[in-house]
Amino acid sequence: MTPAARLSAAIEVIGTILAERRPAADVLKDWGRAHRFAGSGDRAALSSLVYDALRRRASAAFLMGETLGEETPRALILGMLRLGRGMEADAIAALCDGSRFAPAPLTEAERARLTDATLDDAPAHVRGDYPEWLDAPLEAVFGEARDAEGAALADRAPLDLRVNSLKGGIDKAQQQLEHLSVTPGAWSPLTLRIALEADGKAPPLTVEPAYLKGLVEIQDEGSQIAAILAAPPRGGQVLDICAGGGGKTLELAALMDNAGQLYAYDDDLRRLAPIHERIQRAGIHNVQVRSPKGRGPARADVLADLESRMDLVLVDAPCTGTGTWRRNPDAKWRMRPGALAERVKEQAEILDDAARFVKPGGRLAYVTCSLLDEENVAQIRAFTARHPAFRVIPPAETVLALGERGLALAEAALMRPEGILLTPRRTGTDGFFVAIMVRDA
Numbered sequence: 011m012t013p014a015a016r017l018s019a020a021i022e023v024i025g026t027i028l029a030e031r032r033p034a035a036d037v038l039k040d041w042g043r044a045h046r047f048a049g050s051g052d053r054a055a056l057s058s059l060v061y062d063a064l065r066r067r068a069s070a071a072f073l074m075g076e077t078l079g080e081e082t083p084r085a086l087i088l089g090m091l092r093l094g095r096g097m098e099a100d101a102i103a104a105l106c107d108g109s110r111f112a113p114a115p116l117t118e119a120e121r122a123r124l125t126d127a128t129l130d131d132a133p134a135h136v137r138g139d140y141p142e143w144l145d146a147p148l149e150a151v152f153g154e155a156r157d158a159e160g161a162a163l164a165d166r167a168p169l170d171l172r173v174n175s176l177k178g179g180i181d182k183a184q185q186q187l188e189h190l191s192v193t194p195g196a197w198s199p200l201t202l203r204i205a206l207e208a209d210g211k212a213p214p215l216t217v218e219p220a221y222l223k224g225l226v227e228i229q230d231e232g233s234q235i236a237a238i239l240a241a242p243p244r245g246g247q248v249l250d251i252c253a254g255g256g257g258k259t260l261e262l263a264a265l266m267d268n269a270g271q272l273y274a275y276d277d278d279l280r281r282l283a284p285i286h287e288r289i290q291r292a293g294i295h296n297v298q299v300r301s302p303k304g305r306g307p308a309r310a311d312v313l314a315d316l317e318s319r320m321d322l323v324l325v326d327a328p329c330t331g332t333g334t335w336r337r338n339p340d341a342k343w344r345m346r347p348g349a350l351a352e353r354v355k356e357q358a359e360i361l362d363d364a365a366r367f368v369k370p371g372g373r374l375a376y377v378t379c380s381l382l383d384e385e386n387v388a389q390i391r392a393f394t395a396r397h398p399a400f401r402v403i404p405p406a407e408t409v410l411a412l413g414e415r416g417l418a419l420a421e422a423a424l425m426r427p428e429g430i431l432l433t434p435r436r437t438g439t440d441g442f443f444v445a446i447m448v449r450d451a
């Protein structure tokens with residue numbers, strides 16, 4: 011496919027996403043099935059055009075003089091080429107020349123917008139490329155900086171790896187992955203970062219020997235920091251109660267040096283499923299997976315024997331995922347206020363349940379990949395009000411789990427009395443909130 015034909019395909023795919031309100035990944039998959047002649051380079055270029063346009067949906071529509079919600083897919087692509095890829099009007103016109111498979115030539119109005127329009131007078135939610143209804147919640151967290159925080163969330167995310175210290179050190183991993191131009195992370199001593207290729211594609215890491223042998227795992231540096239700040243004690247008893255596919259479980263196990271006992275639970279058996287294979291690959295021996303049994307009120311309490319016994323309980327809570335918009339650019343436009351209210355309710359219930367496992371003097375770590383106060387600081391305030399035996403460990407102390415780098419992290423992150431907020435703009439990571447509480451003895 012020519013670059014111009016890829017643009018036409020991207021306009022078609024975005025049209026379907028907007029008209030049918032379907033996830034971008036599904037529509038791209040359907041397009042691939044219907045266009046078997048397209049090679050892997052075409053598919054990668056197409057998906058990066060589509061995702062880049064969705065990242066900048068509000069600003070691209072504004073630049074082209076259209077209203078969000080009624081915008082055309084063509085405007086999103088043209089606006090994105092200007093704003094996201096820095097292309098001048100002439101270069102865009104050269105692609106849109108009306109020839110076979112190419113988009114129609116630019117109208118005079120389009121050319122004028124691409125040449126003269128700016129975002130200077132745009133409202134914050136347009137400059138920050140997020141849904142208008144989230145303007146007030148984001149203002150409550152970031153104030154005047156909410157547009158800049160939003161803009162950083164509209165960028166592409168790098169691919170971060172965590173070196174599994176049970177299999178080797180960062181030097182060994184860096185050596186084995188030298189051909190991928192890996193660089194050390196800024197905060198975690200075990201992060202390696204891979205910059206994306208120009209088309210936004212990440213190299214196929216899962217075929218690398220270092221990955222297959224469990225020396226590295228894919229995990230955003232923000233997520234890695236969260237587990238480090240939770241500081242699982244070596245030889246201790248730890249419960250990871252929202253373990254999902256085990257991203258943080260594997261890290262906690264390595265931080266515990268394969269000693270003590272780590273219990274991994276998730277109430278969704280399907281999400282938990284990959285954990286078994288990942289534990290094997292990582293060479294971990296101190297994890298006991300507790301799978302849920304039964305449904306609804308008949309569900310067995312498979313964690314009952316752990317009550318009041320844990321040195322640390324990690325609640326990596328289900329959340330709106332607003333901190334991961336770089337990786338899920340279409341999810342941000344599909345998010346609805348009802349979903350926020352639902353997550354807040356779930357989080358409170360999980361925290362209340364998690365509290366019973368913490369032993370006197372033990373700690374409760376609460377983590378979300380959300381930026382919103384409702385899910386973060388407000389959740390912690392409400393929890394400590396309901397459970398006076400728990401108090402927050404000051405975040406300035408929590409960061410010391412990272413040693414000297416923790417002091418720099420405290421400068422970069424948004425420090426609130428209840429916890430620490432990492433964001434792409436501040437820490438170059440996905441957005442993560444981490445609060446650590448201790449149960450009075």
Ligand SMILES: C[S@@+](CC[C@H](N)C(=O)[O-])C[C@H]1O[C@@H](n2cnc3c(N)ncnc32)[C@H](O)[C@@H]1O
Nearest residue numbers: 252253254256257258276277278281326327328
């Ligand atoms: C943010 S994800 C966990 C990600 C995982 N810890 C990781 O690092 O890869 C949140 C998880 O909470 C689980 N969850 C939701 N409600 C739960 C509950 N009441 N008890 C336990 N897990 C729950 C979800 O199934 C989901 O896997």
